[in-house]
Structures are given as structure tokens and as C-alpha cells.
Amino acid sequence: MKRIFSLFLFCFFAVTAFAQEGQRAANVVVSTVKEKKIVETENKIGLVKYDTTTELSSEVSGLVEDTTFTEGEVVNKGDVLVRLNTxxxxxxxxxxxxxxxxxxxxxxxxxxxxxxxxxxxxxxxxxxxxxxxxxxxxxxxxxxxxxxxxxxxxxxxxxxRSVIKAPYDGIILSKKVADGAWVAPGSTVCSIASTDDVIVQVPVNEKYVKFFKEGSEIFVNFTALDKNVTGTAAGLDPVADPKTKNVYLKINIPYFTKLPVNMTANVNLPVSEPQKLRIVSRDAVISNNGQNFVYTIKDGIAKILPINIVSYLGEMVGTDSKHIVPGMKVIVEGNSRLRPDQPVKVTGEK
CATH class of the missing domain: 1.20.58 (Methane Monooxygenase Hydroxylase; Chain G, domain 1)
Structure with a gap:
């Protein structure tokens, strides 16, 4: 029995060794870790809002002859929305x-x-x-x-005035009139929001306000749409929540299609003073079971390392992990199918 077990172990290690020796090197692209003075960030949940909205109404009375818009439609300034019979x-x-x-x-x-x-x-x-x-x-x-x-x-x-036009580039939030309806002066025909004033409103504890600098770039992720954008810190809502004492931060973001009011957004807000962090490309980060890792290279072999991300910087991340050092090469392409200790061949650098 012992001879059979010993023979089994011998065969197992022989096959494993053979497999490792015959493993083909994977082609990869690397980038260099750098160090920069940045701030630590935390992920907060915000809601999409349109900072400029208008209840567009008729200035004169008349019978609606034609409506040329639908809810959710993006219109340009000066586009005809409603025509009254004249x-x-x-x-x-x-x-x-x-x-x-x-x-x-x-x-x-x-x-x-x-x-x-x-x-x-x-x-x-x-x-x-x-x-x-x-x-x-x-x-x-x-x-x-x-x-x-x-x-x-x-x-x-x-x-x-019997022709009602869009006052600015915007998106139609609601349609409140139909062909054949009678409108009086002041009657609302639609609700329109400016696509130049899209914001993400984020409630935060007032202690974080001092780290929020107007004009600074803020990374915003829309999980539901699988889309990332870079926003700009725009200031504070002048009214805080009297119960929670939360302050509402406003972040300007560029408009893109299928962006409804009140959609949730993940916002990486600064929560510390600037500190020195190592900067790594987001493409280098691999997530598994809630943990983040990167691959580096040692003697032509891929080595996997855990990474603690403390700040998101658009296409980059900041880490305070001690074993991630400036000048280190991390794999940014070809890392999705790598396995630890797999031979690699560097074909380029970003």
C-alpha cells in the first residue's frame, strides 16, 4: 500500500513539474508605478440632478395644433416644441x-x-x-x-408667442400637453432641464466639507450604466439637512444619454489632507472576492500582490501598500487570464 501511495506522489509531482516546464509565457504589457501627493478618497452614494429646470408655459391662449417632442428627448435651444393654432x-x-x-x-x-x-x-x-x-x-x-x-x-x-421654443439645450423631463388641447396663459406644456447643468448631489457628514475643493476633479461611476466620468467639484447646497446635519455636495458632470434624474452614482470624495501615495493604473487592478490585486514581474515570472486602494483618480488609483513601490512594473494588459507564478514576456510598456 505504501509503495502504491509513493508511486502516486511521484507521478503527481512529475506531472506538475512537467506542466510548469511546458507552460508557455504569456505576452503582457506593463506600466511603471509612480509616487504623487494626493488625497485619500471614500466611496459615497449620490443622486443625479439637473441644476437648471424650467416649467415651460404658454404666454397666450390657444388650441394646440402640434407638439414636436417626447419625454426623454434631447432638444436644442430654439427648437420648436409646441405650435398653437393661429x-x-x-x-x-x-x-x-x-x-x-x-x-x-x-x-x-x-x-x-x-x-x-x-x-x-x-x-x-x-x-x-x-x-x-x-x-x-x-x-x-x-x-x-x-x-x-x-x-x-x-x-x-x-x-x-403661439410657437413655444426650447429656452436652452436640454432634455424633456415631462410632457403635459397633447395635440387638440386648449391652453391658457400660464399653462405648463412641459418640464425641461438644461443638459449643461447636470450634477451629482452627495450627502456627506459636515466634517468632510473642508476637504471638498471647488474646481477639483472627482471620479464618478455609474454601475447601472457601466460608465465612468470625471466630474468637477461645484460647491455646496446652501441648505443642510436639519435632522442628520448632512451637507449636500454638488459635482458637475458632462451629460450623456440615458441619464435619468435620481439615478445613483458612486462618487469618490476626498476625505483627508494630501499625502504621498503610489499611483497605479486602474487597468493593473484585478478584483476577486472583494479583494484587489496587481501582478508584478520577478525573474520573468508573474507575482501577485494585494493592493489597498485609498484613492480613485480617473484612470489611476492611489495606494498606501508598502510593498507597492515607485519604479515597480505592474502588468496592465494580459493580466486578466494570468495565474500566479506563470511565465510572462513583456511586449510593451504604457
């Missing part, structure tokens, strides 16, 4: 123009009479009252024309 308004404008034309003819006729009476008055062939009555009528009619022209401008402005 059939009656067009008739009123036409009538007003005709009234002004008739008034102009009457003014011209009075003006000729006024010129004729002025000559007669200077020749003492007409009374002063006749001349002054004509002069008064001419001035009155000129004023009447001005009033009619203002009335026409008002009608034209009303027609212009």
Missing part, C-alpha cells in the same frame, strides 16, 4: 392691416386739405379756426395710426 389670429392681423391702410388714405387726404387751407390762411382767404381744426384732425389721425400700428404689433407678437 387661424383666428391671422384673420385679426389681416383686418388690422386693412384698417391701417384705410387710415393712411384718410390721413393723406386730410394732409392735402391742410396744405391747401394753410395757403388760404396765409392769404387771409380762410379762417384761423378752419385751419386749426384741420391741423388738429391731422395730428389726431396720426396718433390713431400709431395706436393701430401698436395693436398690430401686439397681434404679431401674440402670433410669435
Amino acid at each position: 387661424d383666428f389670429l391671422d384673420k385679426d392681423i389681416g383686418m388690422k392691416k386693412k384698417e391701417i391702410e384705410v387710415l393712411e388714405m384718410r390721413i393723406e387726404n386730410v394732409y392735402r386739405d391742410l396744405q391747401r387751407y394753410e395757403k388760404l390762411y396765409k392769404q387771409n382767404a380762410a379762417s384761423e379756426k378752419q385751419y386749426e381744426d384741420l391741423l388738429f384732425e391731422y395730428k389726431r389721425m396720426k396718433k390713431e395710426k400709431q395706436a393701430q400700428e401698436l395693436a398690430l404689433q401686439r397681434l404679431m407678437l401674440k402670433k410669435e
